Amino acid sequence: MNGDYEDRILESGLQEVLGGQYPPDLTAKILQELDRRRVFPAESPELLDSPPVVSWPVSPLTPSVSPVAAVDPADRQATRRDVSAGTATGGVAASVRSVTGRRRSNSRVMGWSVAVASGVLLVLFAAGIYVSRTAWGPRSPLLVQSPPSSDGVPVESEQADSQLDSLPHRDMPSPWVPDTDFSSPDESAAIASASRPPSSPIQEAHVEDRPVPAEVRSEPWDDARIIAFVDQMLDQQWRQHGVTPAPPPNDSQWCQRVYQRLVGRDPTPDELRQFRNEPSGRRRAALVDRLLESDDYASYWSERWADALLGSAAKQPDRWGIDRQGLEQYLATSMQENKSYDQLTAELLSASGSSDPEAVDHDAAANFLVAAWGREGSIAATDRVSRVWLGKQLVCARCHDDPSSGWSQDEFWQLNAFFQQIKVHRGPEDPFAVVKDVDFHGGTGIPQDAEIFYRGQDGRLRAAYPEFGSQSIPRSGLLTDVHRRQELARLLTRSADFRRAAVNRVWAGLLHYGFIEPIDGAGPDHRPSHPELLDGLSEQLAAHDFDLKRLTRWIILSRAFDVSDQRTAESWMDTPETGGTPLFARFYTEPTRSMDLHRSLMLAVRTRPAGSTLQASTLARRSWTPSSVSIPQIIDTQGSESMIGPPWLDRLAVSPMSADQKVEHLFRAVLDRKPTAREATAAKLVLADRMNDHLAVRELWQILIASRNRSGPRPSGA
Amino acid sequence: MKPAIPQDRADLDPAALIERYQVGIWRYLRALGCDPAEADDLTQDTFLAVLQHSFVDHGPAATAAYLRRVAYNHLVTVRRRSGKVTAVEDIEQFDRAWEDWAGNDEGEARLDALRECVQQLTDRARMALDMRFRDRASRSEIAAMLEISEHGAKNLMQRAKQQLRICIERKMA
Structure with missing residues (x-):
């Protein structure tokens, strides 16, 4: 096999040496595209959630199809790149030319030929449909109609109307249920000739009479065995890919990530202290159990x-x-x-x-x-x-x-x-x-x-x-x-896909990437990254009566949570961010969500009354943060009132601590680490520069909160 | 030997990163079977993906390996979308073969050696390779030109490539 690869590499060298196919200088082009993406960052999630345009079939009833609409997503990306590079001067024709680009130069003529031929066929087919509608009346079985309900009101009439507003979906077939009054013999014949599955005895049987295959469930394992299984499967993949996992996080970092992923906020200093004070042998399991039972x-x-x-x-x-x-x-x-x-x-x-x-x-x-x-x-x-x-x-x-x-x-x-x-x-x-x-x-x-x-x-x-x-x-x-x-x-709920999807979703919710990406993209084209682990966890989830908290516990107490977020030379190949297979050799960070930030802030300023109900806190949150609000908006709009700071800030301000101690206390409370020498110097300047001790401490606290959430992952160590 | 990229992310110069590694990535993609246009596109995609995410340089070898893996991921994605099967089954092994070939200079030294070694081939072997890689002639066209069978043309080119491999190794030793 290695000889084959060497042969191919040599051939590529010959293509360069003899064929004159030299590498181009792409620097300017890449930098230009990079600048453009910084201005127009990313496509909206809605686009990603939409089905690929290329998958929509061309309907004979659709009068025309833009050539641009039938372009592969990768080609659309090429379009944007070429347009940004100035190769297109505007207009649809120019855009289409840039879409095809050099990559498709050989297929351009053929593509247009096919498009023209398809257009002619579409016109002929549409004419045929028009004739058939005229001849057969409006209820031809070839046409999609709004089905009736038992009381004569058209079922799904609202969506039938709205389908007409949705251009991409207009081409799609819908379940067609004709009127029961078949006035036309042609329609009756069409229905009669419709391909239908053969009748079976099941058709006549009642639900309870029909035997349903018993669900096969594995023997439930205890938690320790399942966690060891997860670790073993992860380790197996790391070895197969020659990847060494990142070193484990310290206890504070681990505690913080568990809070973030389980309850969507950082731990308070008291909660962190409580965690640290527990016996080291069982503090982690105790924390997970405590959080899983919490209202948060x-x-x-x-x-x-x-x-x-x-x-x-x-x-x-x-x-x-x-x-x-x-x-x-x-x-x-x-x-x-x-x-x-x-x-x-x-x-x-x-x-x-x-x-x-x-x-x-x-x-x-x-x-x-x-x-x-x-x-x-x-x-x-x-x-x-x-x-x-x-x-x-x-x-x-x-x-x-x-x-x-x-x-x-x-x-x-x-x-x-x-x-x-x-x-x-x-x-x-x-x-x-x-x-x-x-x-x-x-x-x-x-x-x-x-x-x-x-x-x-x-x-x-x-x-x-x-x-x-x-x-x-x-x-x-x-x-x-x-x-x-x-x-x-x-x-x-008895199907294997149901179990696997549940495990994949919870795993992805906790670790940012699932075994299958996208999370709803399972199928032959998207195989799981860890098939044995996914199957094993799925079996155990079913064996434990679909207890999601149990599943969550297994995942958090496994090594998947016990690797730091550092990119080391040994975990370098673990690159799901760029389309690679996630190996979970390091802990993937995820951007702070607005609702997570809200939780941390509200806890810090103690706006949730002690002992308030879950419903009350949910109501308070929803009234406070609209669904469309962004994190910068939250910080900006709430900064003047809500970010007054926790009550202990006042006590800190008047305490006999030295400036160094106050600064360190604030850093530990907000960032869970000591300040660096430069940070300490700058922070002390802030304290010394303000006339009022209370205002100074509060201002420094606000700076630390804002900097933490704006600068992404915090520095590791300390 | 080109200089390594600065270690600190804040000092990362995208232009320097691209200039330093683009040739290697482009050649790597070509060796994986991409045509020049596809290699252009995927090289762009590779650097765009890397520069849009957090990136820390761990030295030339690690960075080059990382970029190659990103490039490969993009290639697999493109092939999957177009319904093609990626030709390389064992990417780790392919990478090792590539690293042996490319060394620390993206294969420049070996390509220089290859140029010299091509000149040392027999006229018939050189003509066969010229037709194959410069004129993109088919095996049957080469056979017709050299008045040999297709099988003979295949053997001739295989022997020529083997001689080139040996010659390059001698020059690189």
């Missing part, structure tokens, strides 16, 4: 789970009728009760009721479906459920078999069929929404055999019944026969 943990992780559940709707909860606060409260209570993850999932999946906390039929768990329903109804819900609980993005499988997720188009619509007994109502003036259970009568109006139709890749209608992981449920759409979402919860 429930509050902090309820926010993080709410973000994951709501997805993009989290940014505009009011627009969709979501009561985010109610959902967070429900999640926090569930965590305080240590509700198992599979039970929590089942409650969220099968909830119905109003998101209005004042309503009689209020159910806070229904907020998830209100958010997931969004604009595209059951399709959006299918995608959201798969992202959250299966760790997969299925949006592409809606139109075609998707090799990246490993799901077929049939499987997508079989999953979608579970979300047909639901109606989400949002009144025009009502700030909240209601999730209702409704009977589903299917595409042919036979509720006992309620299928959905969708357009297959070959353009033909196909029928789908609820099925997940090769497990079918009765085909009836009547709620008295079967509640499809409850059945889905039962099947989903």
